[in-house]
Amino acid sequence: MSIKVYDIAHCRTGDKGRTVNISVIAFDEAKFHYLKQHLTSEKVAKDFSPIAEGPVSRYELPKLHAFNFVVENMRGGGVTVSLSQDIHGKSLSYLMMGIVLPEN
Amino acid sequence: MKRSKGKNKIRIGGGAGFSGDRVDSAVELAAKSELDYIVLECLAERTVALGNMIKIREPGKGYSETLSARIRTLLPVCLPKGVRIISNMGSANPLAAGKRTYEIARELGFPEMQVAVVLGDDVLDIIKNKPELILLESGKTLESILPRIISANAYMGADAIVPALETGQAVVLTGRVADPSLFLAPMIHEFNWSYNDYKLLAQGTLAGHLLECAGQLTGGYFADPGKKNVPGLARLGFPYADVTKDGKVTLGKTPETGGKLDVMTCKEQLLYEIHDPSRYITPDCVLDVTDVNFKQEAKDSVHAFGARALARTDSYKVSVGYMDGYMGEGQISYGGPNAVARARLAGEIVIERLKIRKFDYLEIHKDFIGMDSLHGKTSTLSEPYEVRLRLAAKCRDKMAANAVGEEVEALLTNGPAGGGGFFRQTKELVAIQSVLLPRYLIKQTIHTIGK
Known part of the structure; x- marks a missing residue:
């Protein structure tokens, strides 16, 4: 059995050039701790590798039961010069929410 | 129509989150929400650079293209109520924006209205003499792009806007300003906050950050049917903040509109376009949102608290726009049996034909x-019924860029079977990088139009 980030959290993407940030906000404290254990920056870097070189940094906001992931070096060069269809990376929150994690 | 200072609480509305934002929602916000101020944030990263290109051809233009529509609809609502308008719609030409706004006010029958314009963000002449500056993104010197630069604008802070508010004019227009500063300025103006009072600057900047994308706080960019439902999204209402003199921030939403304002929408917007949550650098302070939290006070009413800040840095971030060649693009669709294989063949053919024609692409x-097209090659998906090929190429030469669309179009009669729905475009690419410039090099001034 496995679960998706989508099942236990909500996310939003923001962009700044070649770097994007994606928040992951757990629905409750227990899910926050689960994500803290399994949704590591290494795991996110691996699942984002088709579109970003990385590195990926993870910041924790325990009061909000949230994380902020910062993904650097998007392939194609970011909003101002990217040839991608979604130059702002606005859809990337759903790549994050599609990540599959093992069940505890 | 001028308001007096010295209040203990003000209400500031977020009336636009980007240049293409909905004007109707802003009008509804101004009409129904008992605002003191409405802020219209209308500058994306490249907007000022594109505006500067227009200004070079037409010296009376280069301000936000939606200025006239916004001002024309908002003035008749805001002026009788005493709601003051603060906006960065001045873009690359704040003086021309001020003049246009003044003309519209006269046309609408407000001959008394004047416009305060904030100048000083345009630092093109300063940085042209500083080729040694380091570009933050590429790590190279400014010299590497110097001949191609078209604009350089510093992100000014609230202290640039406050003197314009002191003039008492109903409308204040700026060029490039950090988004939260547009909201912080009226708080500093009304409450006489000190630049050393980081607790207050933190709460004010937090409120500005939450409001700067307007509808994104109240259910826009949020809905996911069946999982995160937003009632009445078609009639999305824009947000406002009640801010008290001692820094209490309570968020609200235009009454009798769709959308929703709750802890979930606030959390998503808090982390929007933030990197290290303990170091969100604005020209006014270095904001730390690590311990920020939200409490639902009532339906569509949320208390935001816990922001901290450190002193502002000694430099301004300057956004440098420069020409970066061209992009040529073509698209065509295939459907039904073997659609994906036909689309793949089409892509290979176009690339081979461009090679035969000896065009060079970066x-x-x-x-x-x-x-x-959105998330790259993800895991094993079954093939879709229909698929759309999109080819985009970057190059220095416009002919080469055009050729991409030409060759995709030519697939109609010279490509695989059943290709339809073709589209092509060629765009001049304007890229942005940043440099830091010491504060003392930048002087801000206020001009009043109509005096």
Whole structure:
């Protein structure tokens, strides 16, 4: 059995050039701790590798039961010069929410 | 129509989150929400650079293209109520924006209204003499792009806007300003906050950050049917903040509108376009949102608290716009049996034909829309019924850029079977990088139009 980030959290993407940030906000404290254990920056870097070189940094906001992931070096060069269809990376929150994690 | 200072609480509305934002929602916000101020944030990263290109051709233009529509609809609502308008719609030409706004006010029958314009963000002449500056993104010197630079604008802070508010004019227009500063300025103006009072600057900047994308706080960019439902999204209402003199921030939403304002929408917007949550650098302070939290006070009413800040840095971030060649693009769709294979063959043919024609490209990007255009090649998906080939290429030469669209169009009669729905475009690319400039090099001034 496995679960998706989508099942236990909500996310939003923001962009700044070649770097994007994606928040992951757990629905409750227990899910926050689960994500803290399994949704590591290494795991996110691996699942984002088709579109970003990385590195990926993870910041924790325990009061909000949230994380902020910062993904650097998007392939194609970011909003101002990217040839991608979604130059702002606005859809990337759903790549994050599609990540599959093992069940505890 | 001028308001007096010295209040203990003000209400500031977020009336636009980007240049294409909905004007109707802003009008509804101003009409129904008992605002003191409405802020219209209308500058994306490249907007000022594009505006500067227009200004070079037409010296009376270069301000936000939606200025006239916004001002024309908002003035008749805001002026009788005493709601003051603060906006960065001045873009690359704040003086021309002020003049246009003043003309519209006269046309609408407000001959008394004047416009305060904030100048000083345009630092093109200063940085042209500083080729040694380091570009934050590439790490190279400014000299590497110097001949191609078209604009350089510093992100000014609230202290640039406050003197314009002191003039008492109903409308204040700026060029490039940090988004939260547009909101912080009226708080500093009304409450006489000190630049050393970081607790207050933190709460004010937090409120500005939450409001700066307007509808994104109240259910826009949020809905996911069945999982995160937003009632009445078609009639999305824009947000406002009640801010007290001692820094209490309570968020609200235009009454009798759709959308929703709750802890979930606030959390998502808090982390929007933030990197290290303990170091969100604005020209006014270095904001730390690590311990920020939200409490639902009532339906569509949320208390935001816990922001901290450190002193502002000694430099301004300057956004440098420069020409970066061209992008040529073409798209065509295939459907039904073996659609994906036909789309793949089409892509290969176009690339081969461009090679035969000896065009040079810095980069060629191939997407199969419906399969991999947003998130790259993800795991094992079954083939879709229909797929759209998209080819985009970057180059220095406009002819080469045009050729991409030409060759995709030519697939109609010279490509695989059943290709339809073709589209092509060629765009001049304007890229942005940043440099830091010491504060003392930048002087801000206020001009009043109509005096």
